[in-house]
Amino acid sequence: MIxxxxxxxxxxxxxxxxxxxxxxxxxxxxxxxxxxKILGPYAVSSQVDLLTEKLHLGDPLLLRYLRWLGxxxxxxxxxxxxxxxxxxxxxxxxxxxxxxxxxxLMLKEPxxxxxxxxxxxxxxxxxxxxxxxxxxxxxxxxxAGVNPGRPIDRVLSMGAVILTSLPEFVVAxxxxxxxxxxxxxxxxxxxxxxxxxxxxxxxxxxxxxxxVIASASYVLRIVRASVADTMRKPYVRTxxxxxxxxxxxxxxxxxxxxxxxxxxxxxLQINWLLTGVVVVESIFAYPGVGSLLLQAALFxxxxxxxxxxxxxxxxxxxxQLIGDLCYLALxxxxxxx
Amino acid sequence: MMRTILxxxxxxPSALIGVTLIVAWGLVALLAxxxxxYDPSAIDFAAxxxxxxxxxxxxxxxxxxxDVLSRLIWGARTTYIVVPLAVMSAFAAGILxxxxxGYFGGWFDALVSRxxxxxxxxxxxxxYIILITALGPSLLNIIxxxxxxxxxxxxxxxxxxxxxxxxxxxxAAAQARxxxxxxxxxxxxxxxxxxxxxxxxxxxxxYTVILTGTLGFLGLGLPPPTPDWGGMVxxxxxxxxxxxxxxVFPCVAIASLVIGCNLLADxxxxxxxx
Numbered sequence: 170m171i172x173x174x175x176x177x178x179x180x181x182x183x184x185x186x187x188x189x190x191x192x193x194x195x196x197x198x199x200x201x202x203x204x205x206k207i208l209g210p211y212a213v214s215s216q217v218d219l220l221t222e223k224l225h226l227g228d229p230l231l232l233r234y235l236r237w238l239g240x241x242x243x244x245x246x247x248x249x250x251x252x253x254x255x256x257x258x259x260x261x262x263x264x265x266x267x268x269x270x271x272x273x274l275m276l277k278e279p280x281x282x283x284x285x286x287x288x289x290x291x292x293x294x295x296x297x298x299x300x301x302x303x304x305x306x307x308x309x310x311x312x313a314g315v316n317p318g319r320p321i322d323r324v325l326s327m328g329a330v331i332l333t334s335l336p337e338f339v340v341a342x343x344x345x346x347x348x349x350x351x352x353x354x355x356x357x358x359x360x361x362x363x364x365x366x367x368x369x370x371x372x373x374x375x376x377x378x379x380x381v382i383a384s385a386s387y388v389l390r391i392v393r394a395s396v397a398d399t400m401r402k403p404y405v406r407t408x409x410x411x412x413x414x415x416x417x418x419x420x421x422x423x424x425x426x427x428x429x430x431x432x433x434x435x436x437l438q439i440n441w442l443l444t445g446v447v448v449v450e451s452i453f454a455y456p457g458v459g460s461l462l463l464q465a466a467l468f469x470x471x472x473x474x475x476x477x478x479x480x481x482x483x484x485x486x487x488x489q490l491i492g493d494l495c496y497l498a499l500x501x502x503x504x505x506x
Numbered sequence: 507m508m509r510t511i512l513x514x515x516x517x518x519p520s521a522l523i524g525v526t527l528i529v530a531w532g533l534v535a536l537l538a539x540x541x542x543x544y545d546p547s548a549i550d551f552a553a554x555x556x557x558x559x560x561x562x563x564x565x566x567x568x569x570x571x572x573d574v575l576s577r578l579i580w581g582a583r584t585t586y587i588v589v590p591l592a593v594m595s596a597f598a599a600g601i602l603x604x605x606x607x608g609y610f611g612g613w614f615d616a617l618v619s620r621x622x623x624x625x626x627x628x629x630x631x632x633x634y635i636i637l638i639t640a641l642g643p644s645l646l647n648i649i650x651x652x653x654x655x656x657x658x659x660x661x662x663x664x665x666x667x668x669x670x671x672x673x674x675x676x677x678a679a680a681q682a683r684x685x686x687x688x689x690x691x692x693x694x695x696x697x698x699x700x701x702x703x704x705x706x707x708x709x710x711x712x713y714t715v716i717l718t719g720t721l722g723f724l725g726l727g728l729p730p731p732t733p734d735w736g737g738m739v740x741x742x743x744x745x746x747x748x749x750x751x752x753x754v755f756p757c758v759a760i761a762s763l764v765i766g767c768n769l770l771a772d773x774x775x776x777x778x779x780x
Contacts, residue, residue, distance in 0.1 A: 187624040334764040336716040338723045339757040444631035466639040
């Protein structure tokens with residue numbers, strides 16, 4: 170057990186490091202791009218040369234990646250904070266601390282501060298969405314799965330296929346049309362500022378609603394398939410023939426066994442939610458890290474993009490690890506191989 | 507052959523609806539120059555004064571007076587160029603990596619599997635955002651991004667099926683005949699692995715329609731004069747309260763095509779299970 174855990178954690182670290190190298194390679198592949206992203210298109214060549222020298226942009230990619238890891242880990246000083254470069258970037262924490270992702274070129278502030286201000290909003294949005302998605306999709310999925318082929322199953326399954334087919338922005342347009350334009354009950358943007366016409370709770374309804382509609386239908390389909398599959402198992406038949414009540418069979422025999430695949434899917438769904446969050450936050454002008462990532466990418470703010478992508482990677486790879494552990498805890502048959 | 511295919515489709519209403527939607531949009535894309543009533547990029551400010559649907563413009567015009575119906579029709583052509591190319595390229599790469607990985611195993615398999623894990627660790631949309639902003643939005647770059655993001659998933663499926671089929675008698679027979687590994691992988695194993703791969707192809711085609719729409723919506727799609735469904739939505743979403751038709755029709759177009767792909771995948775999967 171301990172050995173299995175250690176091996177999974179080792180794999181987690183290797184995947185994460187490899188992914189971070191890929192990220193670094195894509196964002197900082199050519200030294201010329203790095204200098205022009207930092208200095209802007211009208212930089213004088215003497216400035217470019219100074220920056221190239223200070224940041225060691227001429228070094229091989231692997232060396233630059235290792236130095237970047239060192240800066241993030243707080244071992245190496247970030248040269249960008251050097252006043253001699255003349256960019257006016259400074260960090261109250263100094264140039265060497267754990268989690269030093271450099272400076273946002275778009276906002277001229279340390280990346281940690283920029284991300285810190287907005288991460289709470291995204292966490293809130295995602296958490297609320299998950300809190301709605303899990304009960305809704307479990308209830309609907311079980312209701313459809315224990316009645317395979319009946320009208321309730323057909324309606325729910327068909328509805329779920331249609332809803333999973335809709336891109337987030339299409340769902341958003343539909344909800345905006347109903348909630349904002351026709352009924353006038355909800356705000357069309359969610360900047361999460363207080364004191365305006367709309368309380369914060371109402372500002373959250375549409376962004377959470379879009380995430381729920383886009384994700385719950387998929388989880389529902391997985392739950393339905395798993396429950397319907399379990400219902401056909403011999404032990405369920407035996408329980409039925411033994412004269413147990415249908416309710417008891419479903420509650421005690423079917424659900425525990427049928428929940429194993431959906432739990433991993435729900436955790437993987439967090440990966441999908443991160444995608445949805447970028448779209449939803451951008452549509453509703455929600456002040457989270459998803460819309461920030463898009464703005465940073467469009468601006469060419471490489472350091473902010475690196476930090477936010479690493480954050481997304483950490484969440485995505487971390488949930489996979491947790492998913493494996495849940496799987497292990499729920500299913501005693503799984504070999505620790 | 508044709509008759510069996512038709513008979514199987516007629517047994518599965520969802521596959522039938524799916525195929526109808528996909529073929530219908532395909533015809534629209536093919537015949538775009540013949541059936542579009544206006545030039546999709548022709549700006550007409552006189553028409554923009556009253557953009558709502560009318561006899562002259564059946565689905566109305568957008569805020570610059572461009573005919574929405576014509577832009578939808580030409581947008582179908584854009585979609586039918588980008589999506590098949592991107593999905594085919596992802597499947598070619600995924601199959602070329604996954605089948606040998608499953609057949610040979612060993613270090614090649616380990617390498618492909620670890621690389622897939624690394625790429626699959628990224629949330630999909632983030633791959634596109636980073637790549638497209640690094641490379642710039644163009645047809646080729648969208649294809650590259652989709653290939654990079656989907657090939658690992660495809661190769662994983664291809665590898666899994668190959669692993670199961672490798673032990674079949676006909677593979678042993680071919681090996682005993684002295685056939686080359688290349689022949690066995692792509693003439694013996696691949697044709698027998700097509701079922702799950704075709705279902706996955708339909709699903710991924712649907713995702714790619716969503717994805718290209720989303721990229722267009724986020725401003726990362728093909729550059730502006732190209733009529734693009736996602737781009738049409740983002741240009742007009744802020745006008746919903748006064749002119750809902752501008753954003754709603756392209757949304758319906760995207761949704762119907764993705765629903766078509768998913769229904770087809772669903773139908774094929776159920777038929778395959780029988």
